[in-house]
Amino acid sequence: MARFRSLAPSIIVAGLLLCASTGAAAQGSRIQADLPALKDVFAGAFSIGAAVEPFQLSGTTADLLAKHYNCLVAENVMKPAAIHPAEDRYIWFKADKLVQYAVDHGMEMRFHTLIWHTQNAEWFFRDAVGSDMAAETDPAKRAANKALLLKRVESHVATIVGRYKDRVVSWDVVNEVMDPNGPGGYRESSWYKIAGPDYIETAFRAARAAGGPGVKLYITDYGTDEPARRDALYGIVKDMLAKGVPVDGVGHQSHINVRYPTVQAIGDSIRLFASLGLDNQITELDVSVYASDGESCTSVPPELLVEQGYRYRELFEEFLRLKDCISNVTFWGVADDHSWLHNRPIPRRDAPFAFDDQFQAKPAYWGMVDPAKLPARAK
Ligand code: GLA
Numbered sequence: 001m002a003r004f005r006s007l008a009p010s011i012i013v014a015g016l017l018l019c020a021s022t023g024a025a026a027q028g029s030r031i032q033a034d035l036p037a038l039k040d041v042f043a044g045a046f047s048i049g050a051a052v053e054p055f056q057l058s059g060t061t062a063d064l065l066a067k068h069y070n071c072l073v074a075e076n077v078m079k080p081a082a083i084h085p086a087e088d089r090y091i092w093f094k095a096d097k098l099v100q101y102a103v104d105h106g107m108e109m110r111f112h113t114l115i116w117h118t119q120n121a122e123w124f125f126r127d128a129v130g131s132d133m134a135a136e137t138d139p140a141k142r143a144a145n146k147a148l149l150l151k152r153v154e155s156h157v158a159t160i161v162g163r164y165k166d167r168v169v170s171w172d173v174v175n176e177v178m179d180p181n182g183p184g185g186y187r188e189s190s191w192y193k194i195a196g197p198d199y200i201e202t203a204f205r206a207a208r209a210a211g212g213p214g215v216k217l218y219i220t221d222y223g224t225d226e227p228a229r230r231d232a233l234y235g236i237v238k239d240m241l242a243k244g245v246p247v248d249g250v251g252h253q254s255h256i257n258v259r260y261p262t263v264q265a266i267g268d269s270i271r272l273f274a275s276l277g278l279d280n281q282i283t284e285l286d287v288s289v290y291a292s293d294g295e296s297c298t299s300v301p302p303e304l305l306v307e308q309g310y311r312y313r314e315l316f317e318e319f320l321r322l323k324d325c326i327s328n329v330t331f332w333g334v335a336d337d338h339s340w341l342h343n344r345p346i347p348r349r350d351a352p353f354a355f356d357d358q359f360q361a362k363p364a365y366w367g368m369v370d371p372a373k374l375p376a377r378a379k
């Protein structure tokens with residue numbers, strides 16, 4: 001039986017969500033052992049993943065992980081700045097811990113992310129004397145800088161893929177390289193300013209060379225349901241495929257909210273990329289209870305959690321209809337006690353997942369698992 005937390009009364013005034021406070025996460029709560037496991041419910045359709053920090057691999061979070069999830073991704077410790085902070089220095093122990101945990105628990109491990117413009121290691125963009133290569137204007141120096149950056153990309157990718165290729169199948173090779181308003185649909189990051197779009201191709205080819213045919217290589221981005229962003233990404237991917245660049249799939253981050261975007265738009269994007277013969281993965285799913293940046297509360301009203309349950313139902317019904325085009329759905333967290341959404345876009349209590357901050361199943365869980373158990377919607 002689901003146990004819903006008792007929640008403080010709330011009121012919505014002029015679009016601003018106001019509510020009274022309740023306590024935060026309780027350590028030592030137990031998981032509900034008798035629930036159907038998410039990974040079993042969706043077995044045969046797609047694997048179910050969760051993003052974690054190494055410290056979450058023990059205690060109740062780990063109990064929930066082991067029961068419901070069969071795929072792991074690093075929330076932060078495999079990003080470039082964390083794993084390769086200096087040209088001659090890799091930091092492996094945190095990433096190793098996650099990979100070993102996945103192996104020990106028979107879980108898939110996704111790698112996130114080889115190349116990104118944020119949480120990036122700035123040394124990539126500095127030349128031998130420490131100057132910012134993105135700011136260089138001299139054509140001869142620009143050509144040398146580009147060659148240097150591509151060599152660095154090759155070495156970074158080959159080293160990391162070489163280390164984990166036998167234990168990691170799905171790789172986010174590049175994350176957020178698209179911008180519909182950027183040149184040719186590319187984000188004008190330092191990567192792009194120094195090397196143009198070639199860094200993307202170089203990263204994919206290096207990943208295939210180091211990982212062999214068994215690794216699955218993804219280009220990931222946010223807002224892939226928005227037509228302009230979707231179409232820009234489509235253009236990039238189509239070009240790469242035409243050039244024989246080894247792209248296996250598209251990762252849709254899917255940081256969405258209770259109202260936006262429509263499930264139709266999410267499905268349309270998945271169908272579009274599938275039409276290129278590509279796999280799709282949902283790589284960072286969370287469903288914020290807030291539909292706008294101005295809303296805030298310290299505990300979320302029950303009727304909103306019920307709304308979220310219906311949203312999850314609709315979403316997973318679509319994912320199941322598209323199961324032949326989707327190999328994995330990964331949540332950007334395990335339970336509501338830990339989520340980047342508690343701090344972004346503003347500090348506020350969010351509740352994006354299937355399990356609450358006491359690790360108990362929410363309407364969101366039942367929306368996915370057994371919609372008949374969803375409470376009635378408020379009028
Ligand atoms: C992006 C990144 C993730 C994570 C989230 C928010 O979606 O791909 O790695 O940083 O932002 O935390």
